[in-house]
Amino acid sequence: MSSIVFDEIEKSYGATAVLKKVSLSIADGEFMTLLGPSGCGKSTLLRILAGLELQNAGTVSIGELPVDGIRPKGRDVAMVFQSYALYPHMTVGSNMGLPLRMRRLNAWQRLPVVGRLLPGTHATTRDIAAEVAKTAEALGIGHLLDRKPGQLSGGQRQRVAVGRAMVRHPAVFLMDEPLSNLDAKLRVQMRGEIKELHQRLGVTFVYVTHDQAEAMTLSDRVAVMLDGELLQVAPPQRIYADPDDRRVAEFIGSPKINMLEGIVQEHGRVAVAGATLNSAIGCTAGTAVSVGIRPEALHLDPHAGIESFTGSVRLVEHLGSDLFVHLDLAGQDTRLIARLLAERAPHISIGQTLHLASDPERILFFDANGHRIRRDHETRAASVAQLRELA
Amino acid sequence: MSVTRSGPAITADSRTVAPVPGRAARVMTRPPVVAAGQGLSAPAAIIRHAVLLITGVLILVPFVWMVSLSLKPPGEIFRASFSFFPQQWYAVQNYTRALTEAPLPQYMLNGFVVCAVILIVQILVCAPAAYALAKLEFKGRHLLFGLVLIGLLIPHQVLALPLFILGYQFGILNTYAALVFPFVVSPFGIFLFRQFFKAIPDDIVHAARLDGLSELAIVWRIMVPMALPAVIAFSIFSVVSHWNDLFWPLIAVRDENLMPPSLGIMAFKNEEAGNDYGPLMAASTLIVLPLAVAFIAAQRWFIEGLTTGAIK
Ligand SMILES: Nc1ncnc2c1ncn2[C@@H]1O[C@H](COP(=O)(O)OP(=O)(O)O)[C@@H](O)[C@H]1O
Ligand SMILES: [Mg+2]
Numbered sequence: 001m002s003s004i005v006f007d008e009i010e011k012s013y014g015a016t017a018v019l020k021k022v023s024l025s026i027a028d029g030e031f032m033t034l035l036g037p038s039g040c041g042k043s044t045l046l047r048i049l050a051g052l053e054l055q056n057a058g059t060v061s062i063g064e065l066p067v068d069g070i071r072p073k074g075r076d077v078a079m080v081f082q083s084y085a086l087y088p089h090m091t092v093g094s095n096m097g098l099p100l101r102m103r104r105l106n107a108w109q110r111l112p113v114v115g116r117l118l119p120g121t122h123a124t125t126r127d128i129a130a131e132v133a134k135t136a137e138a139l140g141i142g143h144l145l146d147r148k149p150g151q152l153s154g155g156q157r158q159r160v161a162v163g164r165a166m167v168r169h170p171a172v173f174l175m176d177e178p179l180s181n182l183d184a185k186l187r188v189q190m191r192g193e194i195k196e197l198h199q200r201l202g203v204t205f206v207y208v209t210h211d212q213a214e215a216m217t218l219s220d221r222v223a224v225m226l227d228g229e230l231l232q233v234a235p236p237q238r239i240y241a242d243p244d245d246r247r248v249a250e251f252i253g254s255p256k257i258n259m260l261e262g263i264v265q266e267h268g269r270v271a272v273a274g275a276t277l278n279s280a281i282g283c284t285a286g287t288a289v290s291v292g293i294r295p296e297a298l299h300l301d302p303h304a305g306i307e308s309f310t311g312s313v314r315l316v317e318h319l320g321s322d323l324f325v326h327l328d329l330a331g332q333d334t335r336l337i338a339r340l341l342a343e344r345a346p347h348i349s350i351g352q353t354l355h356l357a358s359d360p361e362r363i364l365f366f367d368a369n370g371h372r373i374r375r376d377h378e379t380r381a382a383s384v385a386q387l388r389e390l391a
Numbered sequence: 392m393s394v395t396r397s398g399p400a401i402t403a404d405s406r407t408v409a410p411v412p413g414r415a416a417r418v419m420t421r422p423p424v425v426a427a428g429q430g431l432s433a434p435a436a437i438i439r440h441a442v443l444l445i446t447g448v449l450i451l452v453p454f455v456w457m458v459s460l461s462l463k464p465p466g467e468i469f470r471a472s473f474s475f476f477p478q479q480w481y482a483v484q485n486y487t488r489a490l491t492e493a494p495l496p497q498y499m500l501n502g503f504v505v506c507a508v509i510l511i512v513q514i515l516v517c518a519p520a521a522y523a524l525a526k527l528e529f530k531g532r533h534l535l536f537g538l539v540l541i542g543l544l545i546p547h548q549v550l551a552l553p554l555f556i557l558g559y560q561f562g563i564l565n566t567y568a569a570l571v572f573p574f575v576v577s578p579f580g581i582f583l584f585r586q587f588f589k590a591i592p593d594d595i596v597h598a599a600r601l602d603g604l605s606e607l608a609i610v611w612r613i614m615v616p617m618a619l620p621a622v623i624a625f626s627i628f629s630v631v632s633h634w635n636d637l638f639w640p641l642i643a644v645r646d647e648n649l650m651p652p653s654l655g656i657m658a659f660k661n662e663e664a665g666n667d668y669g670p671l672m673a674a675s676t677l678i679v680l681p682l683a684v685a686f687i688a689a690q691r692w693f694i695e696g697l698t699t700g701a702i703k
Pocket of ligand 2: 039042043044176177
């Protein structure tokens with residue numbers, strides 16, 4: 001059992017609060033990603049979980065036991081660092097074997113020369129070497145065991161770092177932006193390997209990244225962090241389609257979600273950027289709301305309708321299957337970005353006037369504080385989904 | 392350092408490959424002094440080499456003279472004309488007398504023992520202290536480091552009297568311990584190691600803690616091996632200064648059997664050799680020899696250690 005619970009974790013460096021009452025539960029065997037822009041406190045939370053840093057308040061539990069007083073060594077967690085943190089003076093084999101040596105040999109047996117003569121050292125050392133070789137083979141670095149980290153490529157170092165974490169079969173795997181030092185192609189490849197590793201080992205993974213593509217492809221659930229706060233914890237699809245907070249909606253998705261400012265009218269209609277949307281949200285008339293529309297929720301409308309946005313094309317970006325159309329809205333100083341299927345919109349030219357409309361179900365409304373305003377049936381659906389996740 | 396190393400390269404550049412544009416552009420990015428040398432070409436290079444040569448000669452001459460004198464008979468030593476090689480070889484006599492008339496081997500053995508013990512204890516003390524100052528968070532860390540810096544500024548001669556009294560109280564005067572104890576804590580060593588350790592990423596320390604290393608294991612298995620150039624540079628400093636130290640042994644020991652080489656030479660000169668400089672110079676040569684050999688062997692690390700420490 002290695003579920004993880006953060007209970008109201010607070011951390012500050014001097015006067016700056018880095019983590020503000022962060023609470024999060026991670027199930028046994030789950031792949032949880034902490035996603036957020038750099039500097040939001042992701043690594044700090046991970047270091048607190050590993051015991052490398054002490055929180056100012058709150059409790060961390062691993063496998064239902066509080067681990068606050070326990071040193072990193074005793075927590076049965078292994079970590080892969082962004083910089084890999086390999087020991088440059090040791091060979092790959094020694095790097096990977098060190099955690100096992102420290103656990104299986106006693107202090108005398110680890111002594112440079114004397115240790116080798118003590119009973120048991122030889123057999124244990126041989127077992128360790130065999131295990132290291134097996135792990136290295138599994139990672140495809142078996143032929144590199146005698147090299148020093150300085151002689152390896154970035155991708156190889158990354159594998160050694162994973163190997164050093166894997167070799168002692170920890171209950172929890174922590175990864176702090178393990179792919180950010182790799183080039184784009186290798187990153188995609190390693191992403192797949194990490195996913196496979198998780199499926200093969202079946203242990204709890206806590207993965208930190210600022211890259212939403214990694215978070216979306218790898219995770220069972222994503223915890224979106226901003227400025228030391230957890231904004232939403234949900235499966236990737238829900239984070240994307242059903243964000244709780246304006247900041248989550250804006251952080252996830254590329255190109256960024258279109259945010260327009262609107263005013264609620266009679267009968268739940270919302271006047272926004274020259275269009276009037278049938279929102280069905282229960283706000284009183286005159287309330288200011290933000291309207292979020294993902295670029296791919298927009299589609300071409302042949303005629304100007306009451307719910308469509310009209311503007312002139314400023315820029316067209318072709319991406320093969322899709323194209324991004326940047327529209328300057330008529331009489332507004334806002335720009336709308338739409339992602340259209342290339343075969344449906346082959347004729348768009350710059351300066352042309354277009355009408356774009358959105359499927360009403362895919363429009364997101366946020367109040368002045370950035371909280372999501374859900375329609376009644378959405379609220380129900382969201383709570384059902386949450387209940388299912390908890391079960 | 393950069394001047395000595397790049398000097399010859401520049402002369403070669405200016406004569407042969409200067410017209411290649413890429414080369415010229417690369418030279419321009421070097422420090423201004425060197426770039427000017429490139430512009431002025433031959434005369435400036437000659438002046439620079441002349442200056443370096445003269446400095447080198449000034450430093451080397453006494454040493455060469457010492458070796459030369461150690462080869463000569465008494466009659467030739469005070470001749471007005473100088474030649475490196477003697478007309479009459481007297482090396483065997485001088486070196487034999489140096490080794491036999493005073494207990495020179497004993498002095499050198501004392502030097503070895505004292506220097507080795509000092510160095511080992513210094514590293515044993517400095518590395519953990521430097522690690523604490525570089526990587527651990529605790530109250531008063533900055534104050535402690537400030538004290539180390541102050542310690543760096545105090546010449547040990549100033550402390551001689553208090554140390555002498557301390558040695559007297561401990562009852563260790565006129566023993567090996569007396570020669571060692573003032574140098575057990577080296578502020579310079581702590582400072583140098585701390586600068587090096589500080590440059591090692593925190594992630595390495597974190598990884599080591601997760602791998603199960605204790606703090607002391609991190610010092611000895613991770614930090615010290617990673618800072619090996621600093622350790623070697625410090626070792627050379629330490630050994631050279633204590634091998635050559637005259638001031639403290641003069642105060643701390645009176646027994647001839649405990650005297651280190653430099654003090655031994657003094658005793659040698661006063662009692663045995665008188666004005667007989669040949670054996671004295673032979674003894675001096677023998678005493679300098681181990682240092683010279685060790686330095687040349689470790690030169691690469693020594694320079695690396697100093698420059699890396701200076702940059703980071
Ligand atoms: N040891 C430290 N001392 C002071 N401030 C720190 C320290 N470690 C992190 N911080 C600050 O805490 C904030 C969060 O850091 P971090 O957890 O590394 O962010 P992330 O991993 O999300 O990029 C940053 O603003 C950073 O400057
Ligand atoms: Mg980070």
